[in-house]
Amino acid sequence: MTDFNETHYVFKAMVVYAVLIADVVVNAFYEPPRPTLLEVLVNKPAIIRRAQSHVKRRSIKKKAQLAWLLRAVACTDITTLAGDDTDENVRRLCAKAKSPIRPDLLAAIGMEGLTCGAVCVYPSRVPAAAAALEGTGVELAAVATGFPCGQTPMHTNVQEIEYAVACGATEIDIVVARELIIAGEWAALYDQLVEYKKACGSAHMKSILAIGQLPDYRMVYKASLIAMMAGSDMIKTSTGTESINASLEVSLVMVRAIRDYYEQTGYMVGFKPAGGIRSAKTALGYLSLMYEELGHRWTKPDLFRIGASSLIIDVERQIEHGLTGAYAAKHYMPMS
Numbered sequence: 001m002t003d004f005n006e007t008h009y010v011f012k013a014m015v016v017y018a019v020l021i022a023d024v025v026v027n028a029f030y031e032p033p034r035p036t037l038l039e040v041l042v043n044k045p046a047i048i049r050r051a052q053s054h055v056k057r058r059s060i061k062k063k064a065q066l067a068w069l070l071r072a073v074a075c076t077d078i079t080t081l082a083g084d085d086t087d088e089n090v091r092r093l094c095a096k097a098k099s100p101i102r103p104d105l106l107a108a109i110g111m112e113g114l115t116c117g118a119v120c121v122y123p124s125r126v127p128a129a130a131a132a133l134e135g136t137g138v139e140l141a142a143v144a145t146g147f148p149c150g151q152t153p154m155h156t157n158v159q160e161i162e163y164a165v166a167c168g169a170t171e172i173d174i175v176v177a178r179e180l181i182i183a184g185e186w187a188a189l190y191d192q193l194v195e196y197k198k199a200c201g202s203a204h205m206k207s208i209l210a211i212g213q214l215p216d217y218r219m220v221y222k223a224s225l226i227a228m229m230a231g232s233d234m235i236k237t238s239t240g241t242e243s244i245n246a247s248l249e250v251s252l253v254m255v256r257a258i259r260d261y262y263e264q265t266g267y268m269v270g271f272k273p274a275g276g277i278r279s280a281k282t283a284l285g286y287l288s289l290m291y292e293e294l295g296h297r298w299t300k301p302d303l304f305r306i307g308a309s310s311l312i313i314d315v316e317r318q319i320e321h322g323l324t325g326a327y328a329a330k331h332y333m334p335m336s
């Protein structure tokens with residue numbers, strides 16, 4: 001017969017052993033809790049401070065400024081999205097995209113052949129633009145999915161994308177369904193974007209978040225992540241028709257989402273601020289933000305675009321000033 005002490009120590013040893021085993025088993029399967037998409041926090045005052053200090057701190061001068069202005073031209077999606085667009089004015093815009101800066105100015109610095117990144121038009125204008133841009137290397141972007149409001153049914157949205165691609169668009173700027181973001185229906189948003197991506201085929205998909213219609217920066221961050229997970233090649237701030245368009249603040253939220261996504265997955269997704277970008281100084285602000293937040297690789301046209309309908313005229317004036325020391329009056333400049 002065993003006495004109490006012996007039984008006690010055997011039992012105690014068994015308990016200790018069991019605890020050790022359990023610990024090993026638990027540790028083998030335990031993953032520390034990771035924040036989910038729904039737990040995203042954005043420090044708004046810090047974002048605003050960072051954007052404001054960027055404007056004050058970042059001043060690009062002289063030769064460096066000239067080089068950055070030329071890069072801004074190469075990164076511009078020169079755009080016309082108006083109800084009265086015609087094939088004729090689209091052809092004129094294509095001519096500008098092919099030769100955005102006066103040839104004599106470019107020749108003076110050995111930059112002949114500089115073009116804009118892309119021409120951006122409505123799907124109905126794609127055939128004319130495709131013919132005008134053939135063989136130039138300038139990309140052709142078409143807006144789709146019921147631009148700018150996105151209040152059209154899924155099947156017509158998909159048809160619109162397919163039509164634009166079939167007519168020669170190499171990039172599709174789709175508008176996301178704001179109602180899904182506002183309602184937090186992330187899975188539905190993801191599914192929709194995956195369908196759009198399939199319809200794009202080999203064309204690049206740029207997803208427009210229309211940030212001016214989203215309630216806060218957290219929604220902007222979450223929508224950016226979903227858009228990237230669904231296969232967007234670029235995320236874009238705005239259609240240019242909302243009352244609030246691109247800003248450095250909202251761009252910071254989006255480029256940080258791009259950075260986080262890259263760190264997690266290794267995928268490089270591009271960024272396109274759009275709407276209300278009309279001065280060379282503003283364009284350089286976005287370009288330098290890309291450089292500081294994402295690095296040199298994100299300052300090239302495959303990963304950075306500026307969507308603008310009337311930016312090139314000011315950039316061209318600043319380039320002329322950089323080369324000659326004098327400003328031309330705006331009416332001497334061809335259309336932008």
Ligand SMILES: O=C[C@H](O)COP(=O)(O)O
Pocket residue numbers: 079081120238239240241274275276277307308309310
């Ligand atoms: O995607 C580009 C925007 O529609 C252009 O907007 P904007 O006319 O204000 O430059």
